[in-house]
Amino acid sequence: MTASRAQPLMIADNSELAAWCERWRTLPFIAVDTEFVRTETFFPIAGLIQVGDGEQAYLIDPLAITDWAPMVALLEDPQVIKVLHSCSEDLEVFHQLCGAVPKPLFDTQLAAAYLGMDFSMGYSRLVNALLGIELAKDETRSDWLQRPLSETQLQYAADDAIHLADIYKELAPRIEQAGFTAWLLSDTAEQSAVVGLQQDPDQAYRSIKQAWRLRPDQLAVLQRLAAWRERESRARNQARNRLLRETTMVPLAQRQPDSLQDLARIEDMHPRSVRQDGQQILELIRQGKAVPQDQWPARLPEPLPADANKMLKALRKVGQAHATRLGIAPEIMLRKKVLEAMVRTGYPGGPYQLPDELVSWRRQLMGEQLLQVANGTQEGNDVG
Known part of the structure; x- marks a missing residue:
């Protein structure tokens, strides 16, 4: 050899x-x-x-x-x-x-x-x-x-x-x-x-862009559509967007078409999806509309408002200061999703807690300081 x-x-x-x-x-x-x-x-x-x-x-x-x-x-x-x-x-x-x-x-x-x-x-x-x-x-x-x-x-x-x-x-x-x-x-x-961990199809609706705009009754429709799309994509080994484009899913939940003609009029709806799975999509919409009110999903959290930027910026400074001190690219010190998760633990009035997303060495290095900054006891750029 x-x-x-x-x-x-x-x-x-x-x-x-x-x-x-x-x-x-x-x-x-x-x-x-x-x-x-x-x-x-x-x-x-x-x-x-x-x-x-x-x-x-x-x-x-x-x-x-x-x-x-x-x-x-x-x-x-x-x-x-x-x-x-x-x-x-x-x-x-x-x-x-x-x-x-x-x-x-x-x-x-x-x-x-x-x-x-x-x-x-x-x-x-x-x-x-x-x-x-x-x-x-x-x-x-x-x-x-x-x-x-x-x-x-x-x-x-x-x-x-x-x-x-x-x-x-x-x-x-x-x-x-x-x-x-x-x-x-x-x-x-x-x-x-996390590789290979399969998303729960019944929770797939939470990942759809703009889903936070929907009412609970509309979310019940979106949940049916997203769960079917997730299961079928795996079963057919077909890309999700080839089966049903994500850009169509919120409009489907909002307009709730009841005929193939109306379905085809949904913006960005691919004719292949109507031809191959149109009747199934219409049935899923009917099922979603029939979900009892006490089983509707709760509204999804809206994006953080502009007022939260001040807190996000203060927390980001903690990571940036440590990155500068250690010579590390600042983007890997504190990811955006971690910062937003922390702000959501107490916004707008606090108190704030460390989110589950902050783990391992980052939690040990910056956890206490992030709490102090979020709860108003320390400036963001003071790394000690």
């Missing part, structure tokens, strides 16, 4: 994959990337798995492999750091492919932010910044399910694995020296933990 760095090694056999996974489990880290297709499906379809060990790129053909147990053991081996970049979709690919996600996980995009580089730094920019290499973008929209893959595709994929390993070699010592390794691994562990 030897190969030059310049020539990627293709793995399309179960026994060969098992042998390489056994070898990779002896290493301190591996770089991992995926190429996949998800244009119209609910679940991503893996087209290629790339592994880099710091010297060589390996390209695993998921269309040929049938036994993923060795890969699962590798992905879950606590002694081998798995290096990925901006990996939320990659985690979904692995979960769908083999029921496991990489851990422990070192996300190079997050690591760059911890080191004060731009927040959400793209892979090409990071490669250029750290390695001085300009990446070609020819294959970013490529069809990774075609066979055979072109030489250009294979080289593009191999380069990703090689560069990702080199980036890790640059970033990991800096993260360790700055004392951020445990924080970063804590963040990525939280990210991995």
